[in-house]
Amino acid sequence: MLASKVTPSYAALGAILTSLMAYSINWWAVIPVAAMVGAMNFDIIFTKYAPWAILLWLILCFVVNGRKGTTLAEKLGFDPLDVVDALQKGARNVLTVAVACGMAGMIVGTVTLTGLGLKFATGLASLAGNNIYLLMFFTMISSIVLGMGVPTTANYLITSTICAPALIGLLTTMNGLDSSTMAIIMSAHLFVFYFGIVADITPPVALAAMAGSAIAKGEPFKTGVTATRIAIGAFIVPYIFVLNPSMLLIDTTFFAVVQNVGTALLGMYSLSGGLAGFVQDHCTWYERIIFIAAGLGMIIPGTMTDIAGLAVVGLVIAVQLMRVKNRRPAGV
Structure with missing residues (x-):
């Protein structure tokens, strides 16, 4: 708005x-x-x-x-002169963005005039067999590849032009609509843009991870793999946008937003804890599986999955707290 x-x-x-x-x-x-x-x-x-x-x-x-x-x-x-100085620096710094946008404009123009974007979207939908989960997975891979080494602004222009139309088309068809709604368009664009940015920490390019490894004098590829593992929860967020558009605060109610945001945050906490192997205590192998499954259940929209996920996570956390308490020396 x-x-x-x-x-x-x-x-x-x-x-x-x-x-x-x-x-x-x-x-x-x-x-x-x-x-x-x-x-x-x-x-x-x-x-x-x-x-x-x-x-x-x-x-x-x-x-x-x-x-x-x-x-x-x-x-x-x-100092009023600081404002003038800020505008001057902004004008100089915007040059790199302007060049990136210009190059992205050439790519977008080529994709539009040659019909490559439409063919790419049709190809993805055909490959996925009109399965929304497969289409999101293929779109994720495509966005990551297209976003590798590309500046943020150009990243969005490229991914939204090439990858987003496939998602928008299938979501519109699934909902039985003649035209796309704002929720569908926003969720699809955020989906592809998010994964385009995530490419900065995803090997083999992983520019942000490579820069970090140079500063820390670490192994570049191993740094990229570690960064991806730590941020694995971030790979779930775009799926929430598509499966649960109320997270975008579009066509929803206050209580629905509170429920969805709260359960999504708890789900991400559970999922991250399961992947890291620690919540209130070091997780056993089966506790990690439970945390990951319960986290996914809370992330997926639905009251029953939210309740089940909360109950399971609460039970396992209680078991871990009791384990930590029993291990603590008496009098401490």
Whole structure:
């Protein structure tokens, strides 16, 4: 909703306001941003409100800091020239992003004009046999491969153009709809983008892991494998977006969001503990299997799976706590 009301020419005003708020590190600096977000919920156009929000922030600066000094910087609480300097640095830093977007635009144009994107989406759907789980798996692999070594912005442009249409098409067909809903489009785009970013810690490329191994003077490939193992829970999150779109806060209720977010967090905790081999105590091999299965049950949308997963995880954690207590020396 917010993105639809932000135009490129005035988005910088919102960025400046947010930067100034962070610069001041004061609770009252939240007021203009909160007012701006609240105004958007009442359909007030962002481009008209952003300049007034900045003006409100400046007034608050004078009210709070007006008596602290004699110079303009002291009365404002920040040096106005810092804003100019930040804009200059931002303009220089955006050049790398602009080049990446330009190259990604060429790829997107080629994919669109040649029909490669449509053929790729059709090929994935045909290979998966219209099975949503197989399609998500194949789409995950494709997004990881396409996202290897690609900057973030270009990553999204490429994966959303080539991989997302297959998911969107099958989800629309499965729900018996004539056209895609916002929940379907958002979940598919976040799915492919998420895995495109995860490529930074996934071997064989794993740029982020390779950079970390160079700093730590470790073995590059082993670092990438370890990073993937530690972050294995992150590979589940995109599946939640597709299977349970209410996690995206679209077409849902407050209580549904609380239930889904709570059980998903507990499920990720259980899954991570099972994979790591430690929760309240070192896990036996069968406890690890139980934690992983129960975690997946809580992640999968459904009240019965949530209740069963919570009960099982609670029971195993209680057993581990008793084991730790019995092992503790008397009087400690």
